[in-house]
Amino acid sequence: MARPRGREAISATSISQSWQIQRRVIWALVLREILTRYGRHNIGFLWLFVEPMLFTLGVTAIWTALKAVHGSNLPIVAFALTGYSSVLLWRNMPSRCVMALETNLSLLYHRNVKPIDIFLSRLLLEAAGATISFVVLGIFFLAIGWLAPPEDVLKVIVGWLMLAWFGMALGTLLGAWSEQSEMVEKLWHPAAYLLFPLSGAAYLVDVLPRQAQDLVLLLPMVHGVEYVRDGYFGSQIVAHHDMAYMLLWNLGLTFCALALTARVTRTVVPR
Amino acid sequence: MIRLTDVCKSYPTRLGPMPVLDGVDLTVSRGEQVGILGRNGAGKSTLIRLISGAEAPDSGRIERSMSVSWPLAFGGAFQGSLTGLDNLRFICRIYGVNPAQTQDYVAEFSELGIYLHEPVKSYSSGMRARLAFAISMVIEFDCFLIDEVIAVGDHTFREKCRVELFGKRADRAKILVSHQPQYIREYCDRAYVLSGGKLESFDDLDEAFAFYNDAPPPALQAA
Numbered sequence: 398m399a400r401p402r403g404r405e406a407i408s409a410t411s412i413s414q415s416w417q418i419q420r421r422v423i424w425a426l427v428l429r430e431i432l433t434r435y436g437r438h439n440i441g442f443l444w445l446f447v448e449p450m451l452f453t454l455g456v457t458a459i460w461t462a463l464k465a466v467h468g469s470n471l472p473i474v475a476f477a478l479t480g481y482s483s484v485l486l487w488r489n490m491p492s493r494c495v496m497a498l499e500t501n502l503s504l505l506y507h508r509n510v511k512p513i514d515i516f517l518s519r520l521l522l523e524a525a526g527a528t529i530s531f532v533v534l535g536i537f538f539l540a541i542g543w544l545a546p547p548e549d550v551l552k553v554i555v556g557w558l559m560l561a562w563f564g565m566a567l568g569t570l571l572g573a574w575s576e577q578s579e580m581v582e583k584l585w586h587p588a589a590y591l592l593f594p595l596s597g598a599a600y601l602v603d604v605l606p607r608q609a610q611d612l613v614l615l616l617p618m619v620h621g622v623e624y625v626r627d628g629y630f631g632s633q634i635v636a637h638h639d640m641a642y643m644l645l646w647n648l649g650l651t652f653c654a655l656a657l658t659a660r661v662t663r664t665v666v667p668r
Numbered sequence: 669m670i671r672l673t674d675v676c677k678s679y680p681t682r683l684g685p686m687p688v689l690d691g692v693d694l695t696v697s698r699g700e701q702v703g704i705l706g707r708n709g710a711g712k713s714t715l716i717r718l719i720s721g722a723e724a725p726d727s728g729r730i731e732r733s734m735s736v737s738w739p740l741a742f743g744g745a746f747q748g749s750l751t752g753l754d755n756l757r758f759i760c761r762i763y764g765v766n767p768a769q770t771q772d773y774v775a776e777f778s779e780l781g782i783y784l785h786e787p788v789k790s791y792s793s794g795m796r797a798r799l800a801f802a803i804s805m806v807i808e809f810d811c812f813l814i815d816e817v818i819a820v821g822d823h824t825f826r827e828k829c830r831v832e833l834f835g836k837r838a839d840r841a842k843i844l845v846s847h848q849p850q851y852i853r854e855y856c857d858r859a860y861v862l863s864g865g866k867l868e869s870f871d872d873l874d875e876a877f878a879f880y881n882d883a884p885p886p887a888l889q890a891a
Contacts, residue, residue, distance in 0.1 A: 425761035506738045508721035667722045
């Protein structure tokens with residue numbers, strides 16, 4: 398039978414070997430997760446982005462029907478696409494990571510599978526789903542003339558990446574933390590629900606009273622959403638964002654997430 | 669070679685950290701067949717997890733200069749909604765082995781045949797155990813860790829497992845933990861007894877068995 402590739406089954410591995418092993422493990426976990434979640438029936442892994450697309454389309458339809466007041470002259474489609482997609486991006490990541498270890502403890506019997514790999518595989522899948530949904534819907538609305546092309550594509554990409562980074566750091570942090578305290582799972586659901594209306598998805602910061610602006614701008618994801626909108630239709634709105642502030646948040650969250658994950662990796666017991 | 673030096677591991681309990689391993693030393697060379705005896709709760713599975721690298725010790729060193737398997741008796745971390753084949757592919761990918769080369773062997777050895785394409789949750793416990801054993805024979809290691817003796821399947825299947833592991837892979841090191849002395853006697857050159865967090869070494873199997881029979885149960889030692 399086949400021998401494991403290279404010397405990786407042995408404890409001393411170089412950095413490039415470790416990187417190779419980690420990539421392999423994450424890819425295996427991604428495929429396993431896709432099969433587990435979506436199966437091989439009907440449209441299979443296409444659900445990865447069809448599901449967020451349906452969410453976004455539904456919210457777009459509801460907001461259009463209700464003639465939602467968002468305090469600007471922007472077409473509601475453009476508003477819903479940028480807003481709701483960005484919520485899906487950062488909010489689903491923690492939801493997928495919370496309790497992810499608890500249900501996969503037996504995987505840790507395989508020495509090369511570490512908690513961070515379990516988190517990363519889920520985060521990458523979530524990021525891919527939200528991104529494909531955002532891009533496909535953007536192109537679709539563009540093609541049927543409901544949406545103008547982004548004014549500054551680079552800004553849209555940077556804002557999107559910052560939101561993805563925020564979601565990944567928050568997801569890893571809460572995922573690791575949920576292994577230590579069951580409170581995290583209980584509290585994350587109401588927190589996610591309450592953060593949605595505050596997150597900048599359903600309003601433009603500019604229409605809020607001055608004091609409210611200062612408050613919501615404490616939330617890091619608001620800056621990301623505003624930046625994406627600045628990229629999409631910056632000449633028609635006044636966007637409020639401070640990407641340095643968001644960067645600090647992302648760095649801080651990433652540091653805490655990695656520290657807590659390292660701690661959990663030392664204490665977790667495979668089962 | 670695998671070398672454990674002064675390895676300690678404790679787990680939190682309501683009364684504070686409870687030491688399970690308290691300064692364990694162990695050296696296993698290539699091709700050696702080592703048995704570790706211990707009562708239920710003595711810390712055998714903990715020791716095996718530490719040797720495999722699935723868990724880290726609180727203190728002490730664990731060096732491995734040969735590849736070490738995952739603990740063989742465990743269920744294989746199967747995802748119930750996936751088919752046996754999907755689970756096989758997953759393990760192969762993790763260890764960098766081409767899944768296509770292994771499929772026929774696993775289908776035949778596990779005696780699952782076409783059921784390999786059915787979800788694992790539909791398997792009986794015997795089918796699962798056969799699949800787990802077949803998959804663990806697909807990845808080759810220098811040292812196999814065997815947690816409790818492979819009491820899977822019927823008599824013929826157990827015999828097949830014995831041939832595969834102790835016949836065809838006689839040259840590989842094995843670390844076998846059990847609470848049953850007869851298995852250790854059958855397969856091992858050297859035996860240890862895990863008792864009170866310490867690993868006692870013996871040159872002679874009979875001495876180990878005598879010591880094991882006199883050792884008090886773990887719960888009483890802790891109290």
